[in-house]
Amino acid sequence: MSRYIKNNYVQFWLGCIIVIGILHFLFTGLEDKVTSFSPLLFPMLTIFLLVFHLFIACFMVMKYWCDRQRLYLLAFAFAYVGSAMLMVGTLSSYPAWLDLHQFNVVNYNDAMIFFTFRHLLMAVMFIASALLYFIRNRPLTRTFHICVIVGAAIYTAVIVILAWLYSSFSPLLSLDLVDNETRQYMLLWKEAISVALLLVWIVSLATLMIITRVRNMFWVGGNFICVCYIVTLAMLFLGGHAEDITWYRARLFETVATLLIIFVLLYDVFNLYRNSHLKYQQSYQNSIRDPLTRLYNRSYFYDALNQSLRTVSETHPVSVIVSDLDRFKRINDNYGHLQGDKVLQFVSQLLMDSVRPQDIAARIGGEEFVLMLTHTSSDAARQVAERIRVKLSSFDRANSDGQLPEPVTISMGVFTAISPETSAEACVECADKAMYEAKETGRNRVVVFQ
Numbered sequence: 001m002s003r004y005i006k007n008n009y010v011q012f013w014l015g016c017i018i019v020i021g022i023l024h025f026l027f028t029g030l031e032d033k034v035t036s037f038s039p040l041l042f043p044m045l046t047i048f049l050l051v052f053h054l055f056i057a058c059f060m061v062m063k064y065w066c067d068r069q070r071l072y073l074l075a076f077a078f079a080y081v082g083s084a085m086l087m088v089g090t091l092s093s094y095p096a097w098l099d100l101h102q103f104n105v106v107n108y109n110d111a112m113i114f115f116t117f118r119h120l121l122m123a124v125m126f127i128a129s130a131l132l133y134f135i136r137n138r139p140l141t142r143t144f145h146i147c148v149i150v151g152a153a154i155y156t157a158v159i160v161i162l163a164w165l166y167s168s169f170s171p172l173l174s175l176d177l178v179d180n181e182t183r184q185y186m187l188l189w190k191e192a193i194s195v196a197l198l199l200v201w202i203v204s205l206a207t208l209m210i211i212t213r214v215r216n217m218f219w220v221g222g223n224f225i226c227v228c229y230i231v232t233l234a235m236l237f238l239g240g241h242a243e244d245i246t247w248y249r250a251r252l253f254e255t256v257a258t259l260l261i262i263f264v265l266l267y268d269v270f271n272l273y274r275n276s277h278l279k280y281q282q283s284y285q286n287s288i289r290d291p292l293t294r295l296y297n298r299s300y301f302y303d304a305l306n307q308s309l310r311t312v313s314e315t316h317p318v319s320v321i322v323s324d325l326d327r328f329k330r331i332n333d334n335y336g337h338l339q340g341d342k343v344l345q346f347v348s349q350l351l352m353d354s355v356r357p358q359d360i361a362a363r364i365g366g367e368e369f370v371l372m373l374t375h376t377s378s379d380a381a382r383q384v385a386e387r388i389r390v391k392l393s394s395f396d397r398a399n400s401d402g403q404l405p406e407p408v409t410i411s412m413g414v415f416t417a418i419s420p421e422t423s424a425e426a427c428v429e430c431a432d433k434a435m436y437e438a439k440e441t442g443r444n445r446v447v448v449f450q
């Protein structure tokens with residue numbers, strides 16, 4: 001177990017180093033080609049990021065809505081919705097994205113205030129999400145759900161309102177993080193807030209790693225985004241001033257990393273769809289097959305026969321073969337029920353292998369089987385039955401790999417429907433009568449219903 005977890009961590013960190021290394025390589029390549037970035041790049045990237053965050057928030061809410069059990073998804077949803085709202089504030093600090101006359105008027109301090117509160121909101125919500133994941137299997141009451149949702153909504157609202165109050169939109173409070181004239185970072189940002197945010201994200205990453213153990217793609221995404229935010233903050237921390245190349249690089253990095261997370265989430269959806277489709281297929285097959293022999297069950301057989309009988313005619317007959325093992329009780333009595341089951345499985349496999357894919361082989365009683373052969377005349381059906389009978393009687397313990405404790409024989413009755421008026425029940429009844437005639441006239445025989 002601990003090796004499995006260690007493997008997860010090693011793979012995760014290797015993946016992070018490779019992805020971040022590739023992104024870094026691409027960005028430096030881009031920076032070498034582009035001498036100066038357009039002031040529109042930052043708001044454009046922010047718009048992309050905003051849309052990505054709304055997309056992720058919708059994904060989390062929808063996933064939560066599926067069973068309304070996984071509260072940790074809602075913590076993520078609030079983190080991303082709040083972040084998107086704060087990005088609207090960031091955009092308003094860049095009027096150029098809407099109003100070209102104010103191309104050079106950028107409120108860097110506001111952009112940094114919205115950035116700070118955005119990260120504070122997200123990092124704390126990520127920790128909350130990990131804690132909610134930790135208690136996911138406990139029986140949580142409806143009141144607890146409501147409290148968590150209300151708490152997350154209040155926290156998000158408080159952060160958004162505080163960001164707005166501290167920004168230049170409100171005269172009530174103020175926070176100096178960037179000097180808008182010189183574009184230099186203020187001491188408060190450089191020595192306190194950036195370090196504090198970095199620490200909060202490190203705590204967030206540690207909490208996520210310990211609790212989730214990076215156990216699936218969803219949490220690979222969650223942990224990866226924490227690493228990306230730490231890298232983003234480190235970039236800003238090392239950068240000289242706002243509008244410096246690192247300012248753009250950090251935003252570009254965050255946008256690309258979020259896009260990667262969207263791909264991870266899409267993969268998660270694909271996995272969910274594939275698993276639920278597989279489960280559906282399994283439960284559907286279980287509902288139409290006999291558990292012991294994997295032949296079709298009685299109800300599936302009757303449905304299929306009724307369907308085939310609708311189009312039956314003299315040129316397109318449908319044949320039914322009812323088969324019953326001879327003196328099967330003796331096998332059970334002499335060798336036990338388990339050996340009896342093996343005999344039933346062996347005979348079922350033989351029946352399945354002896355018919356075409358469009359035919360149906362079903363188990364309709366203890367040791368009673370039925371075959372439906374479409375577009376098969378009475379004579380052809382008799383030949384199929386005869387072939388199966390001879391084949392079965394050719395096996396003994398040695399050449400059946402011990403499946404048959406002794407040679408086993410089968411009695412078979414054939415009936416062929418040529419009119420759509422014939423019901424499925426009547427077909428089986430007639431074939432059954434022919435099979436009983438085979439039993440009465442010595443067993444190990446094929447009789448065609450006349």
Ligand SMILES: Nc1nc2c(ncn2[C@@H]2O[C@H](COP(=O)(O)OP(=O)(O)OP(=O)(O)O)[C@@H](O)[C@H]2O)c(=O)[nH]1
Nearest residue numbers: 324325326327328329330332337338340341366367
């Ligand atoms: N091992 C096993 N035995 C089963 C199963 N279902 C039914 N049987 C047994 O099948 C036997 C059927 O016996 P009978 O109907 O008396 O007939 P028979 O011994 O095959 O003799 P004839 O049909 O007259 O040739 C019974 O002993 C049932 O207990 C099953 O799923 N597994």
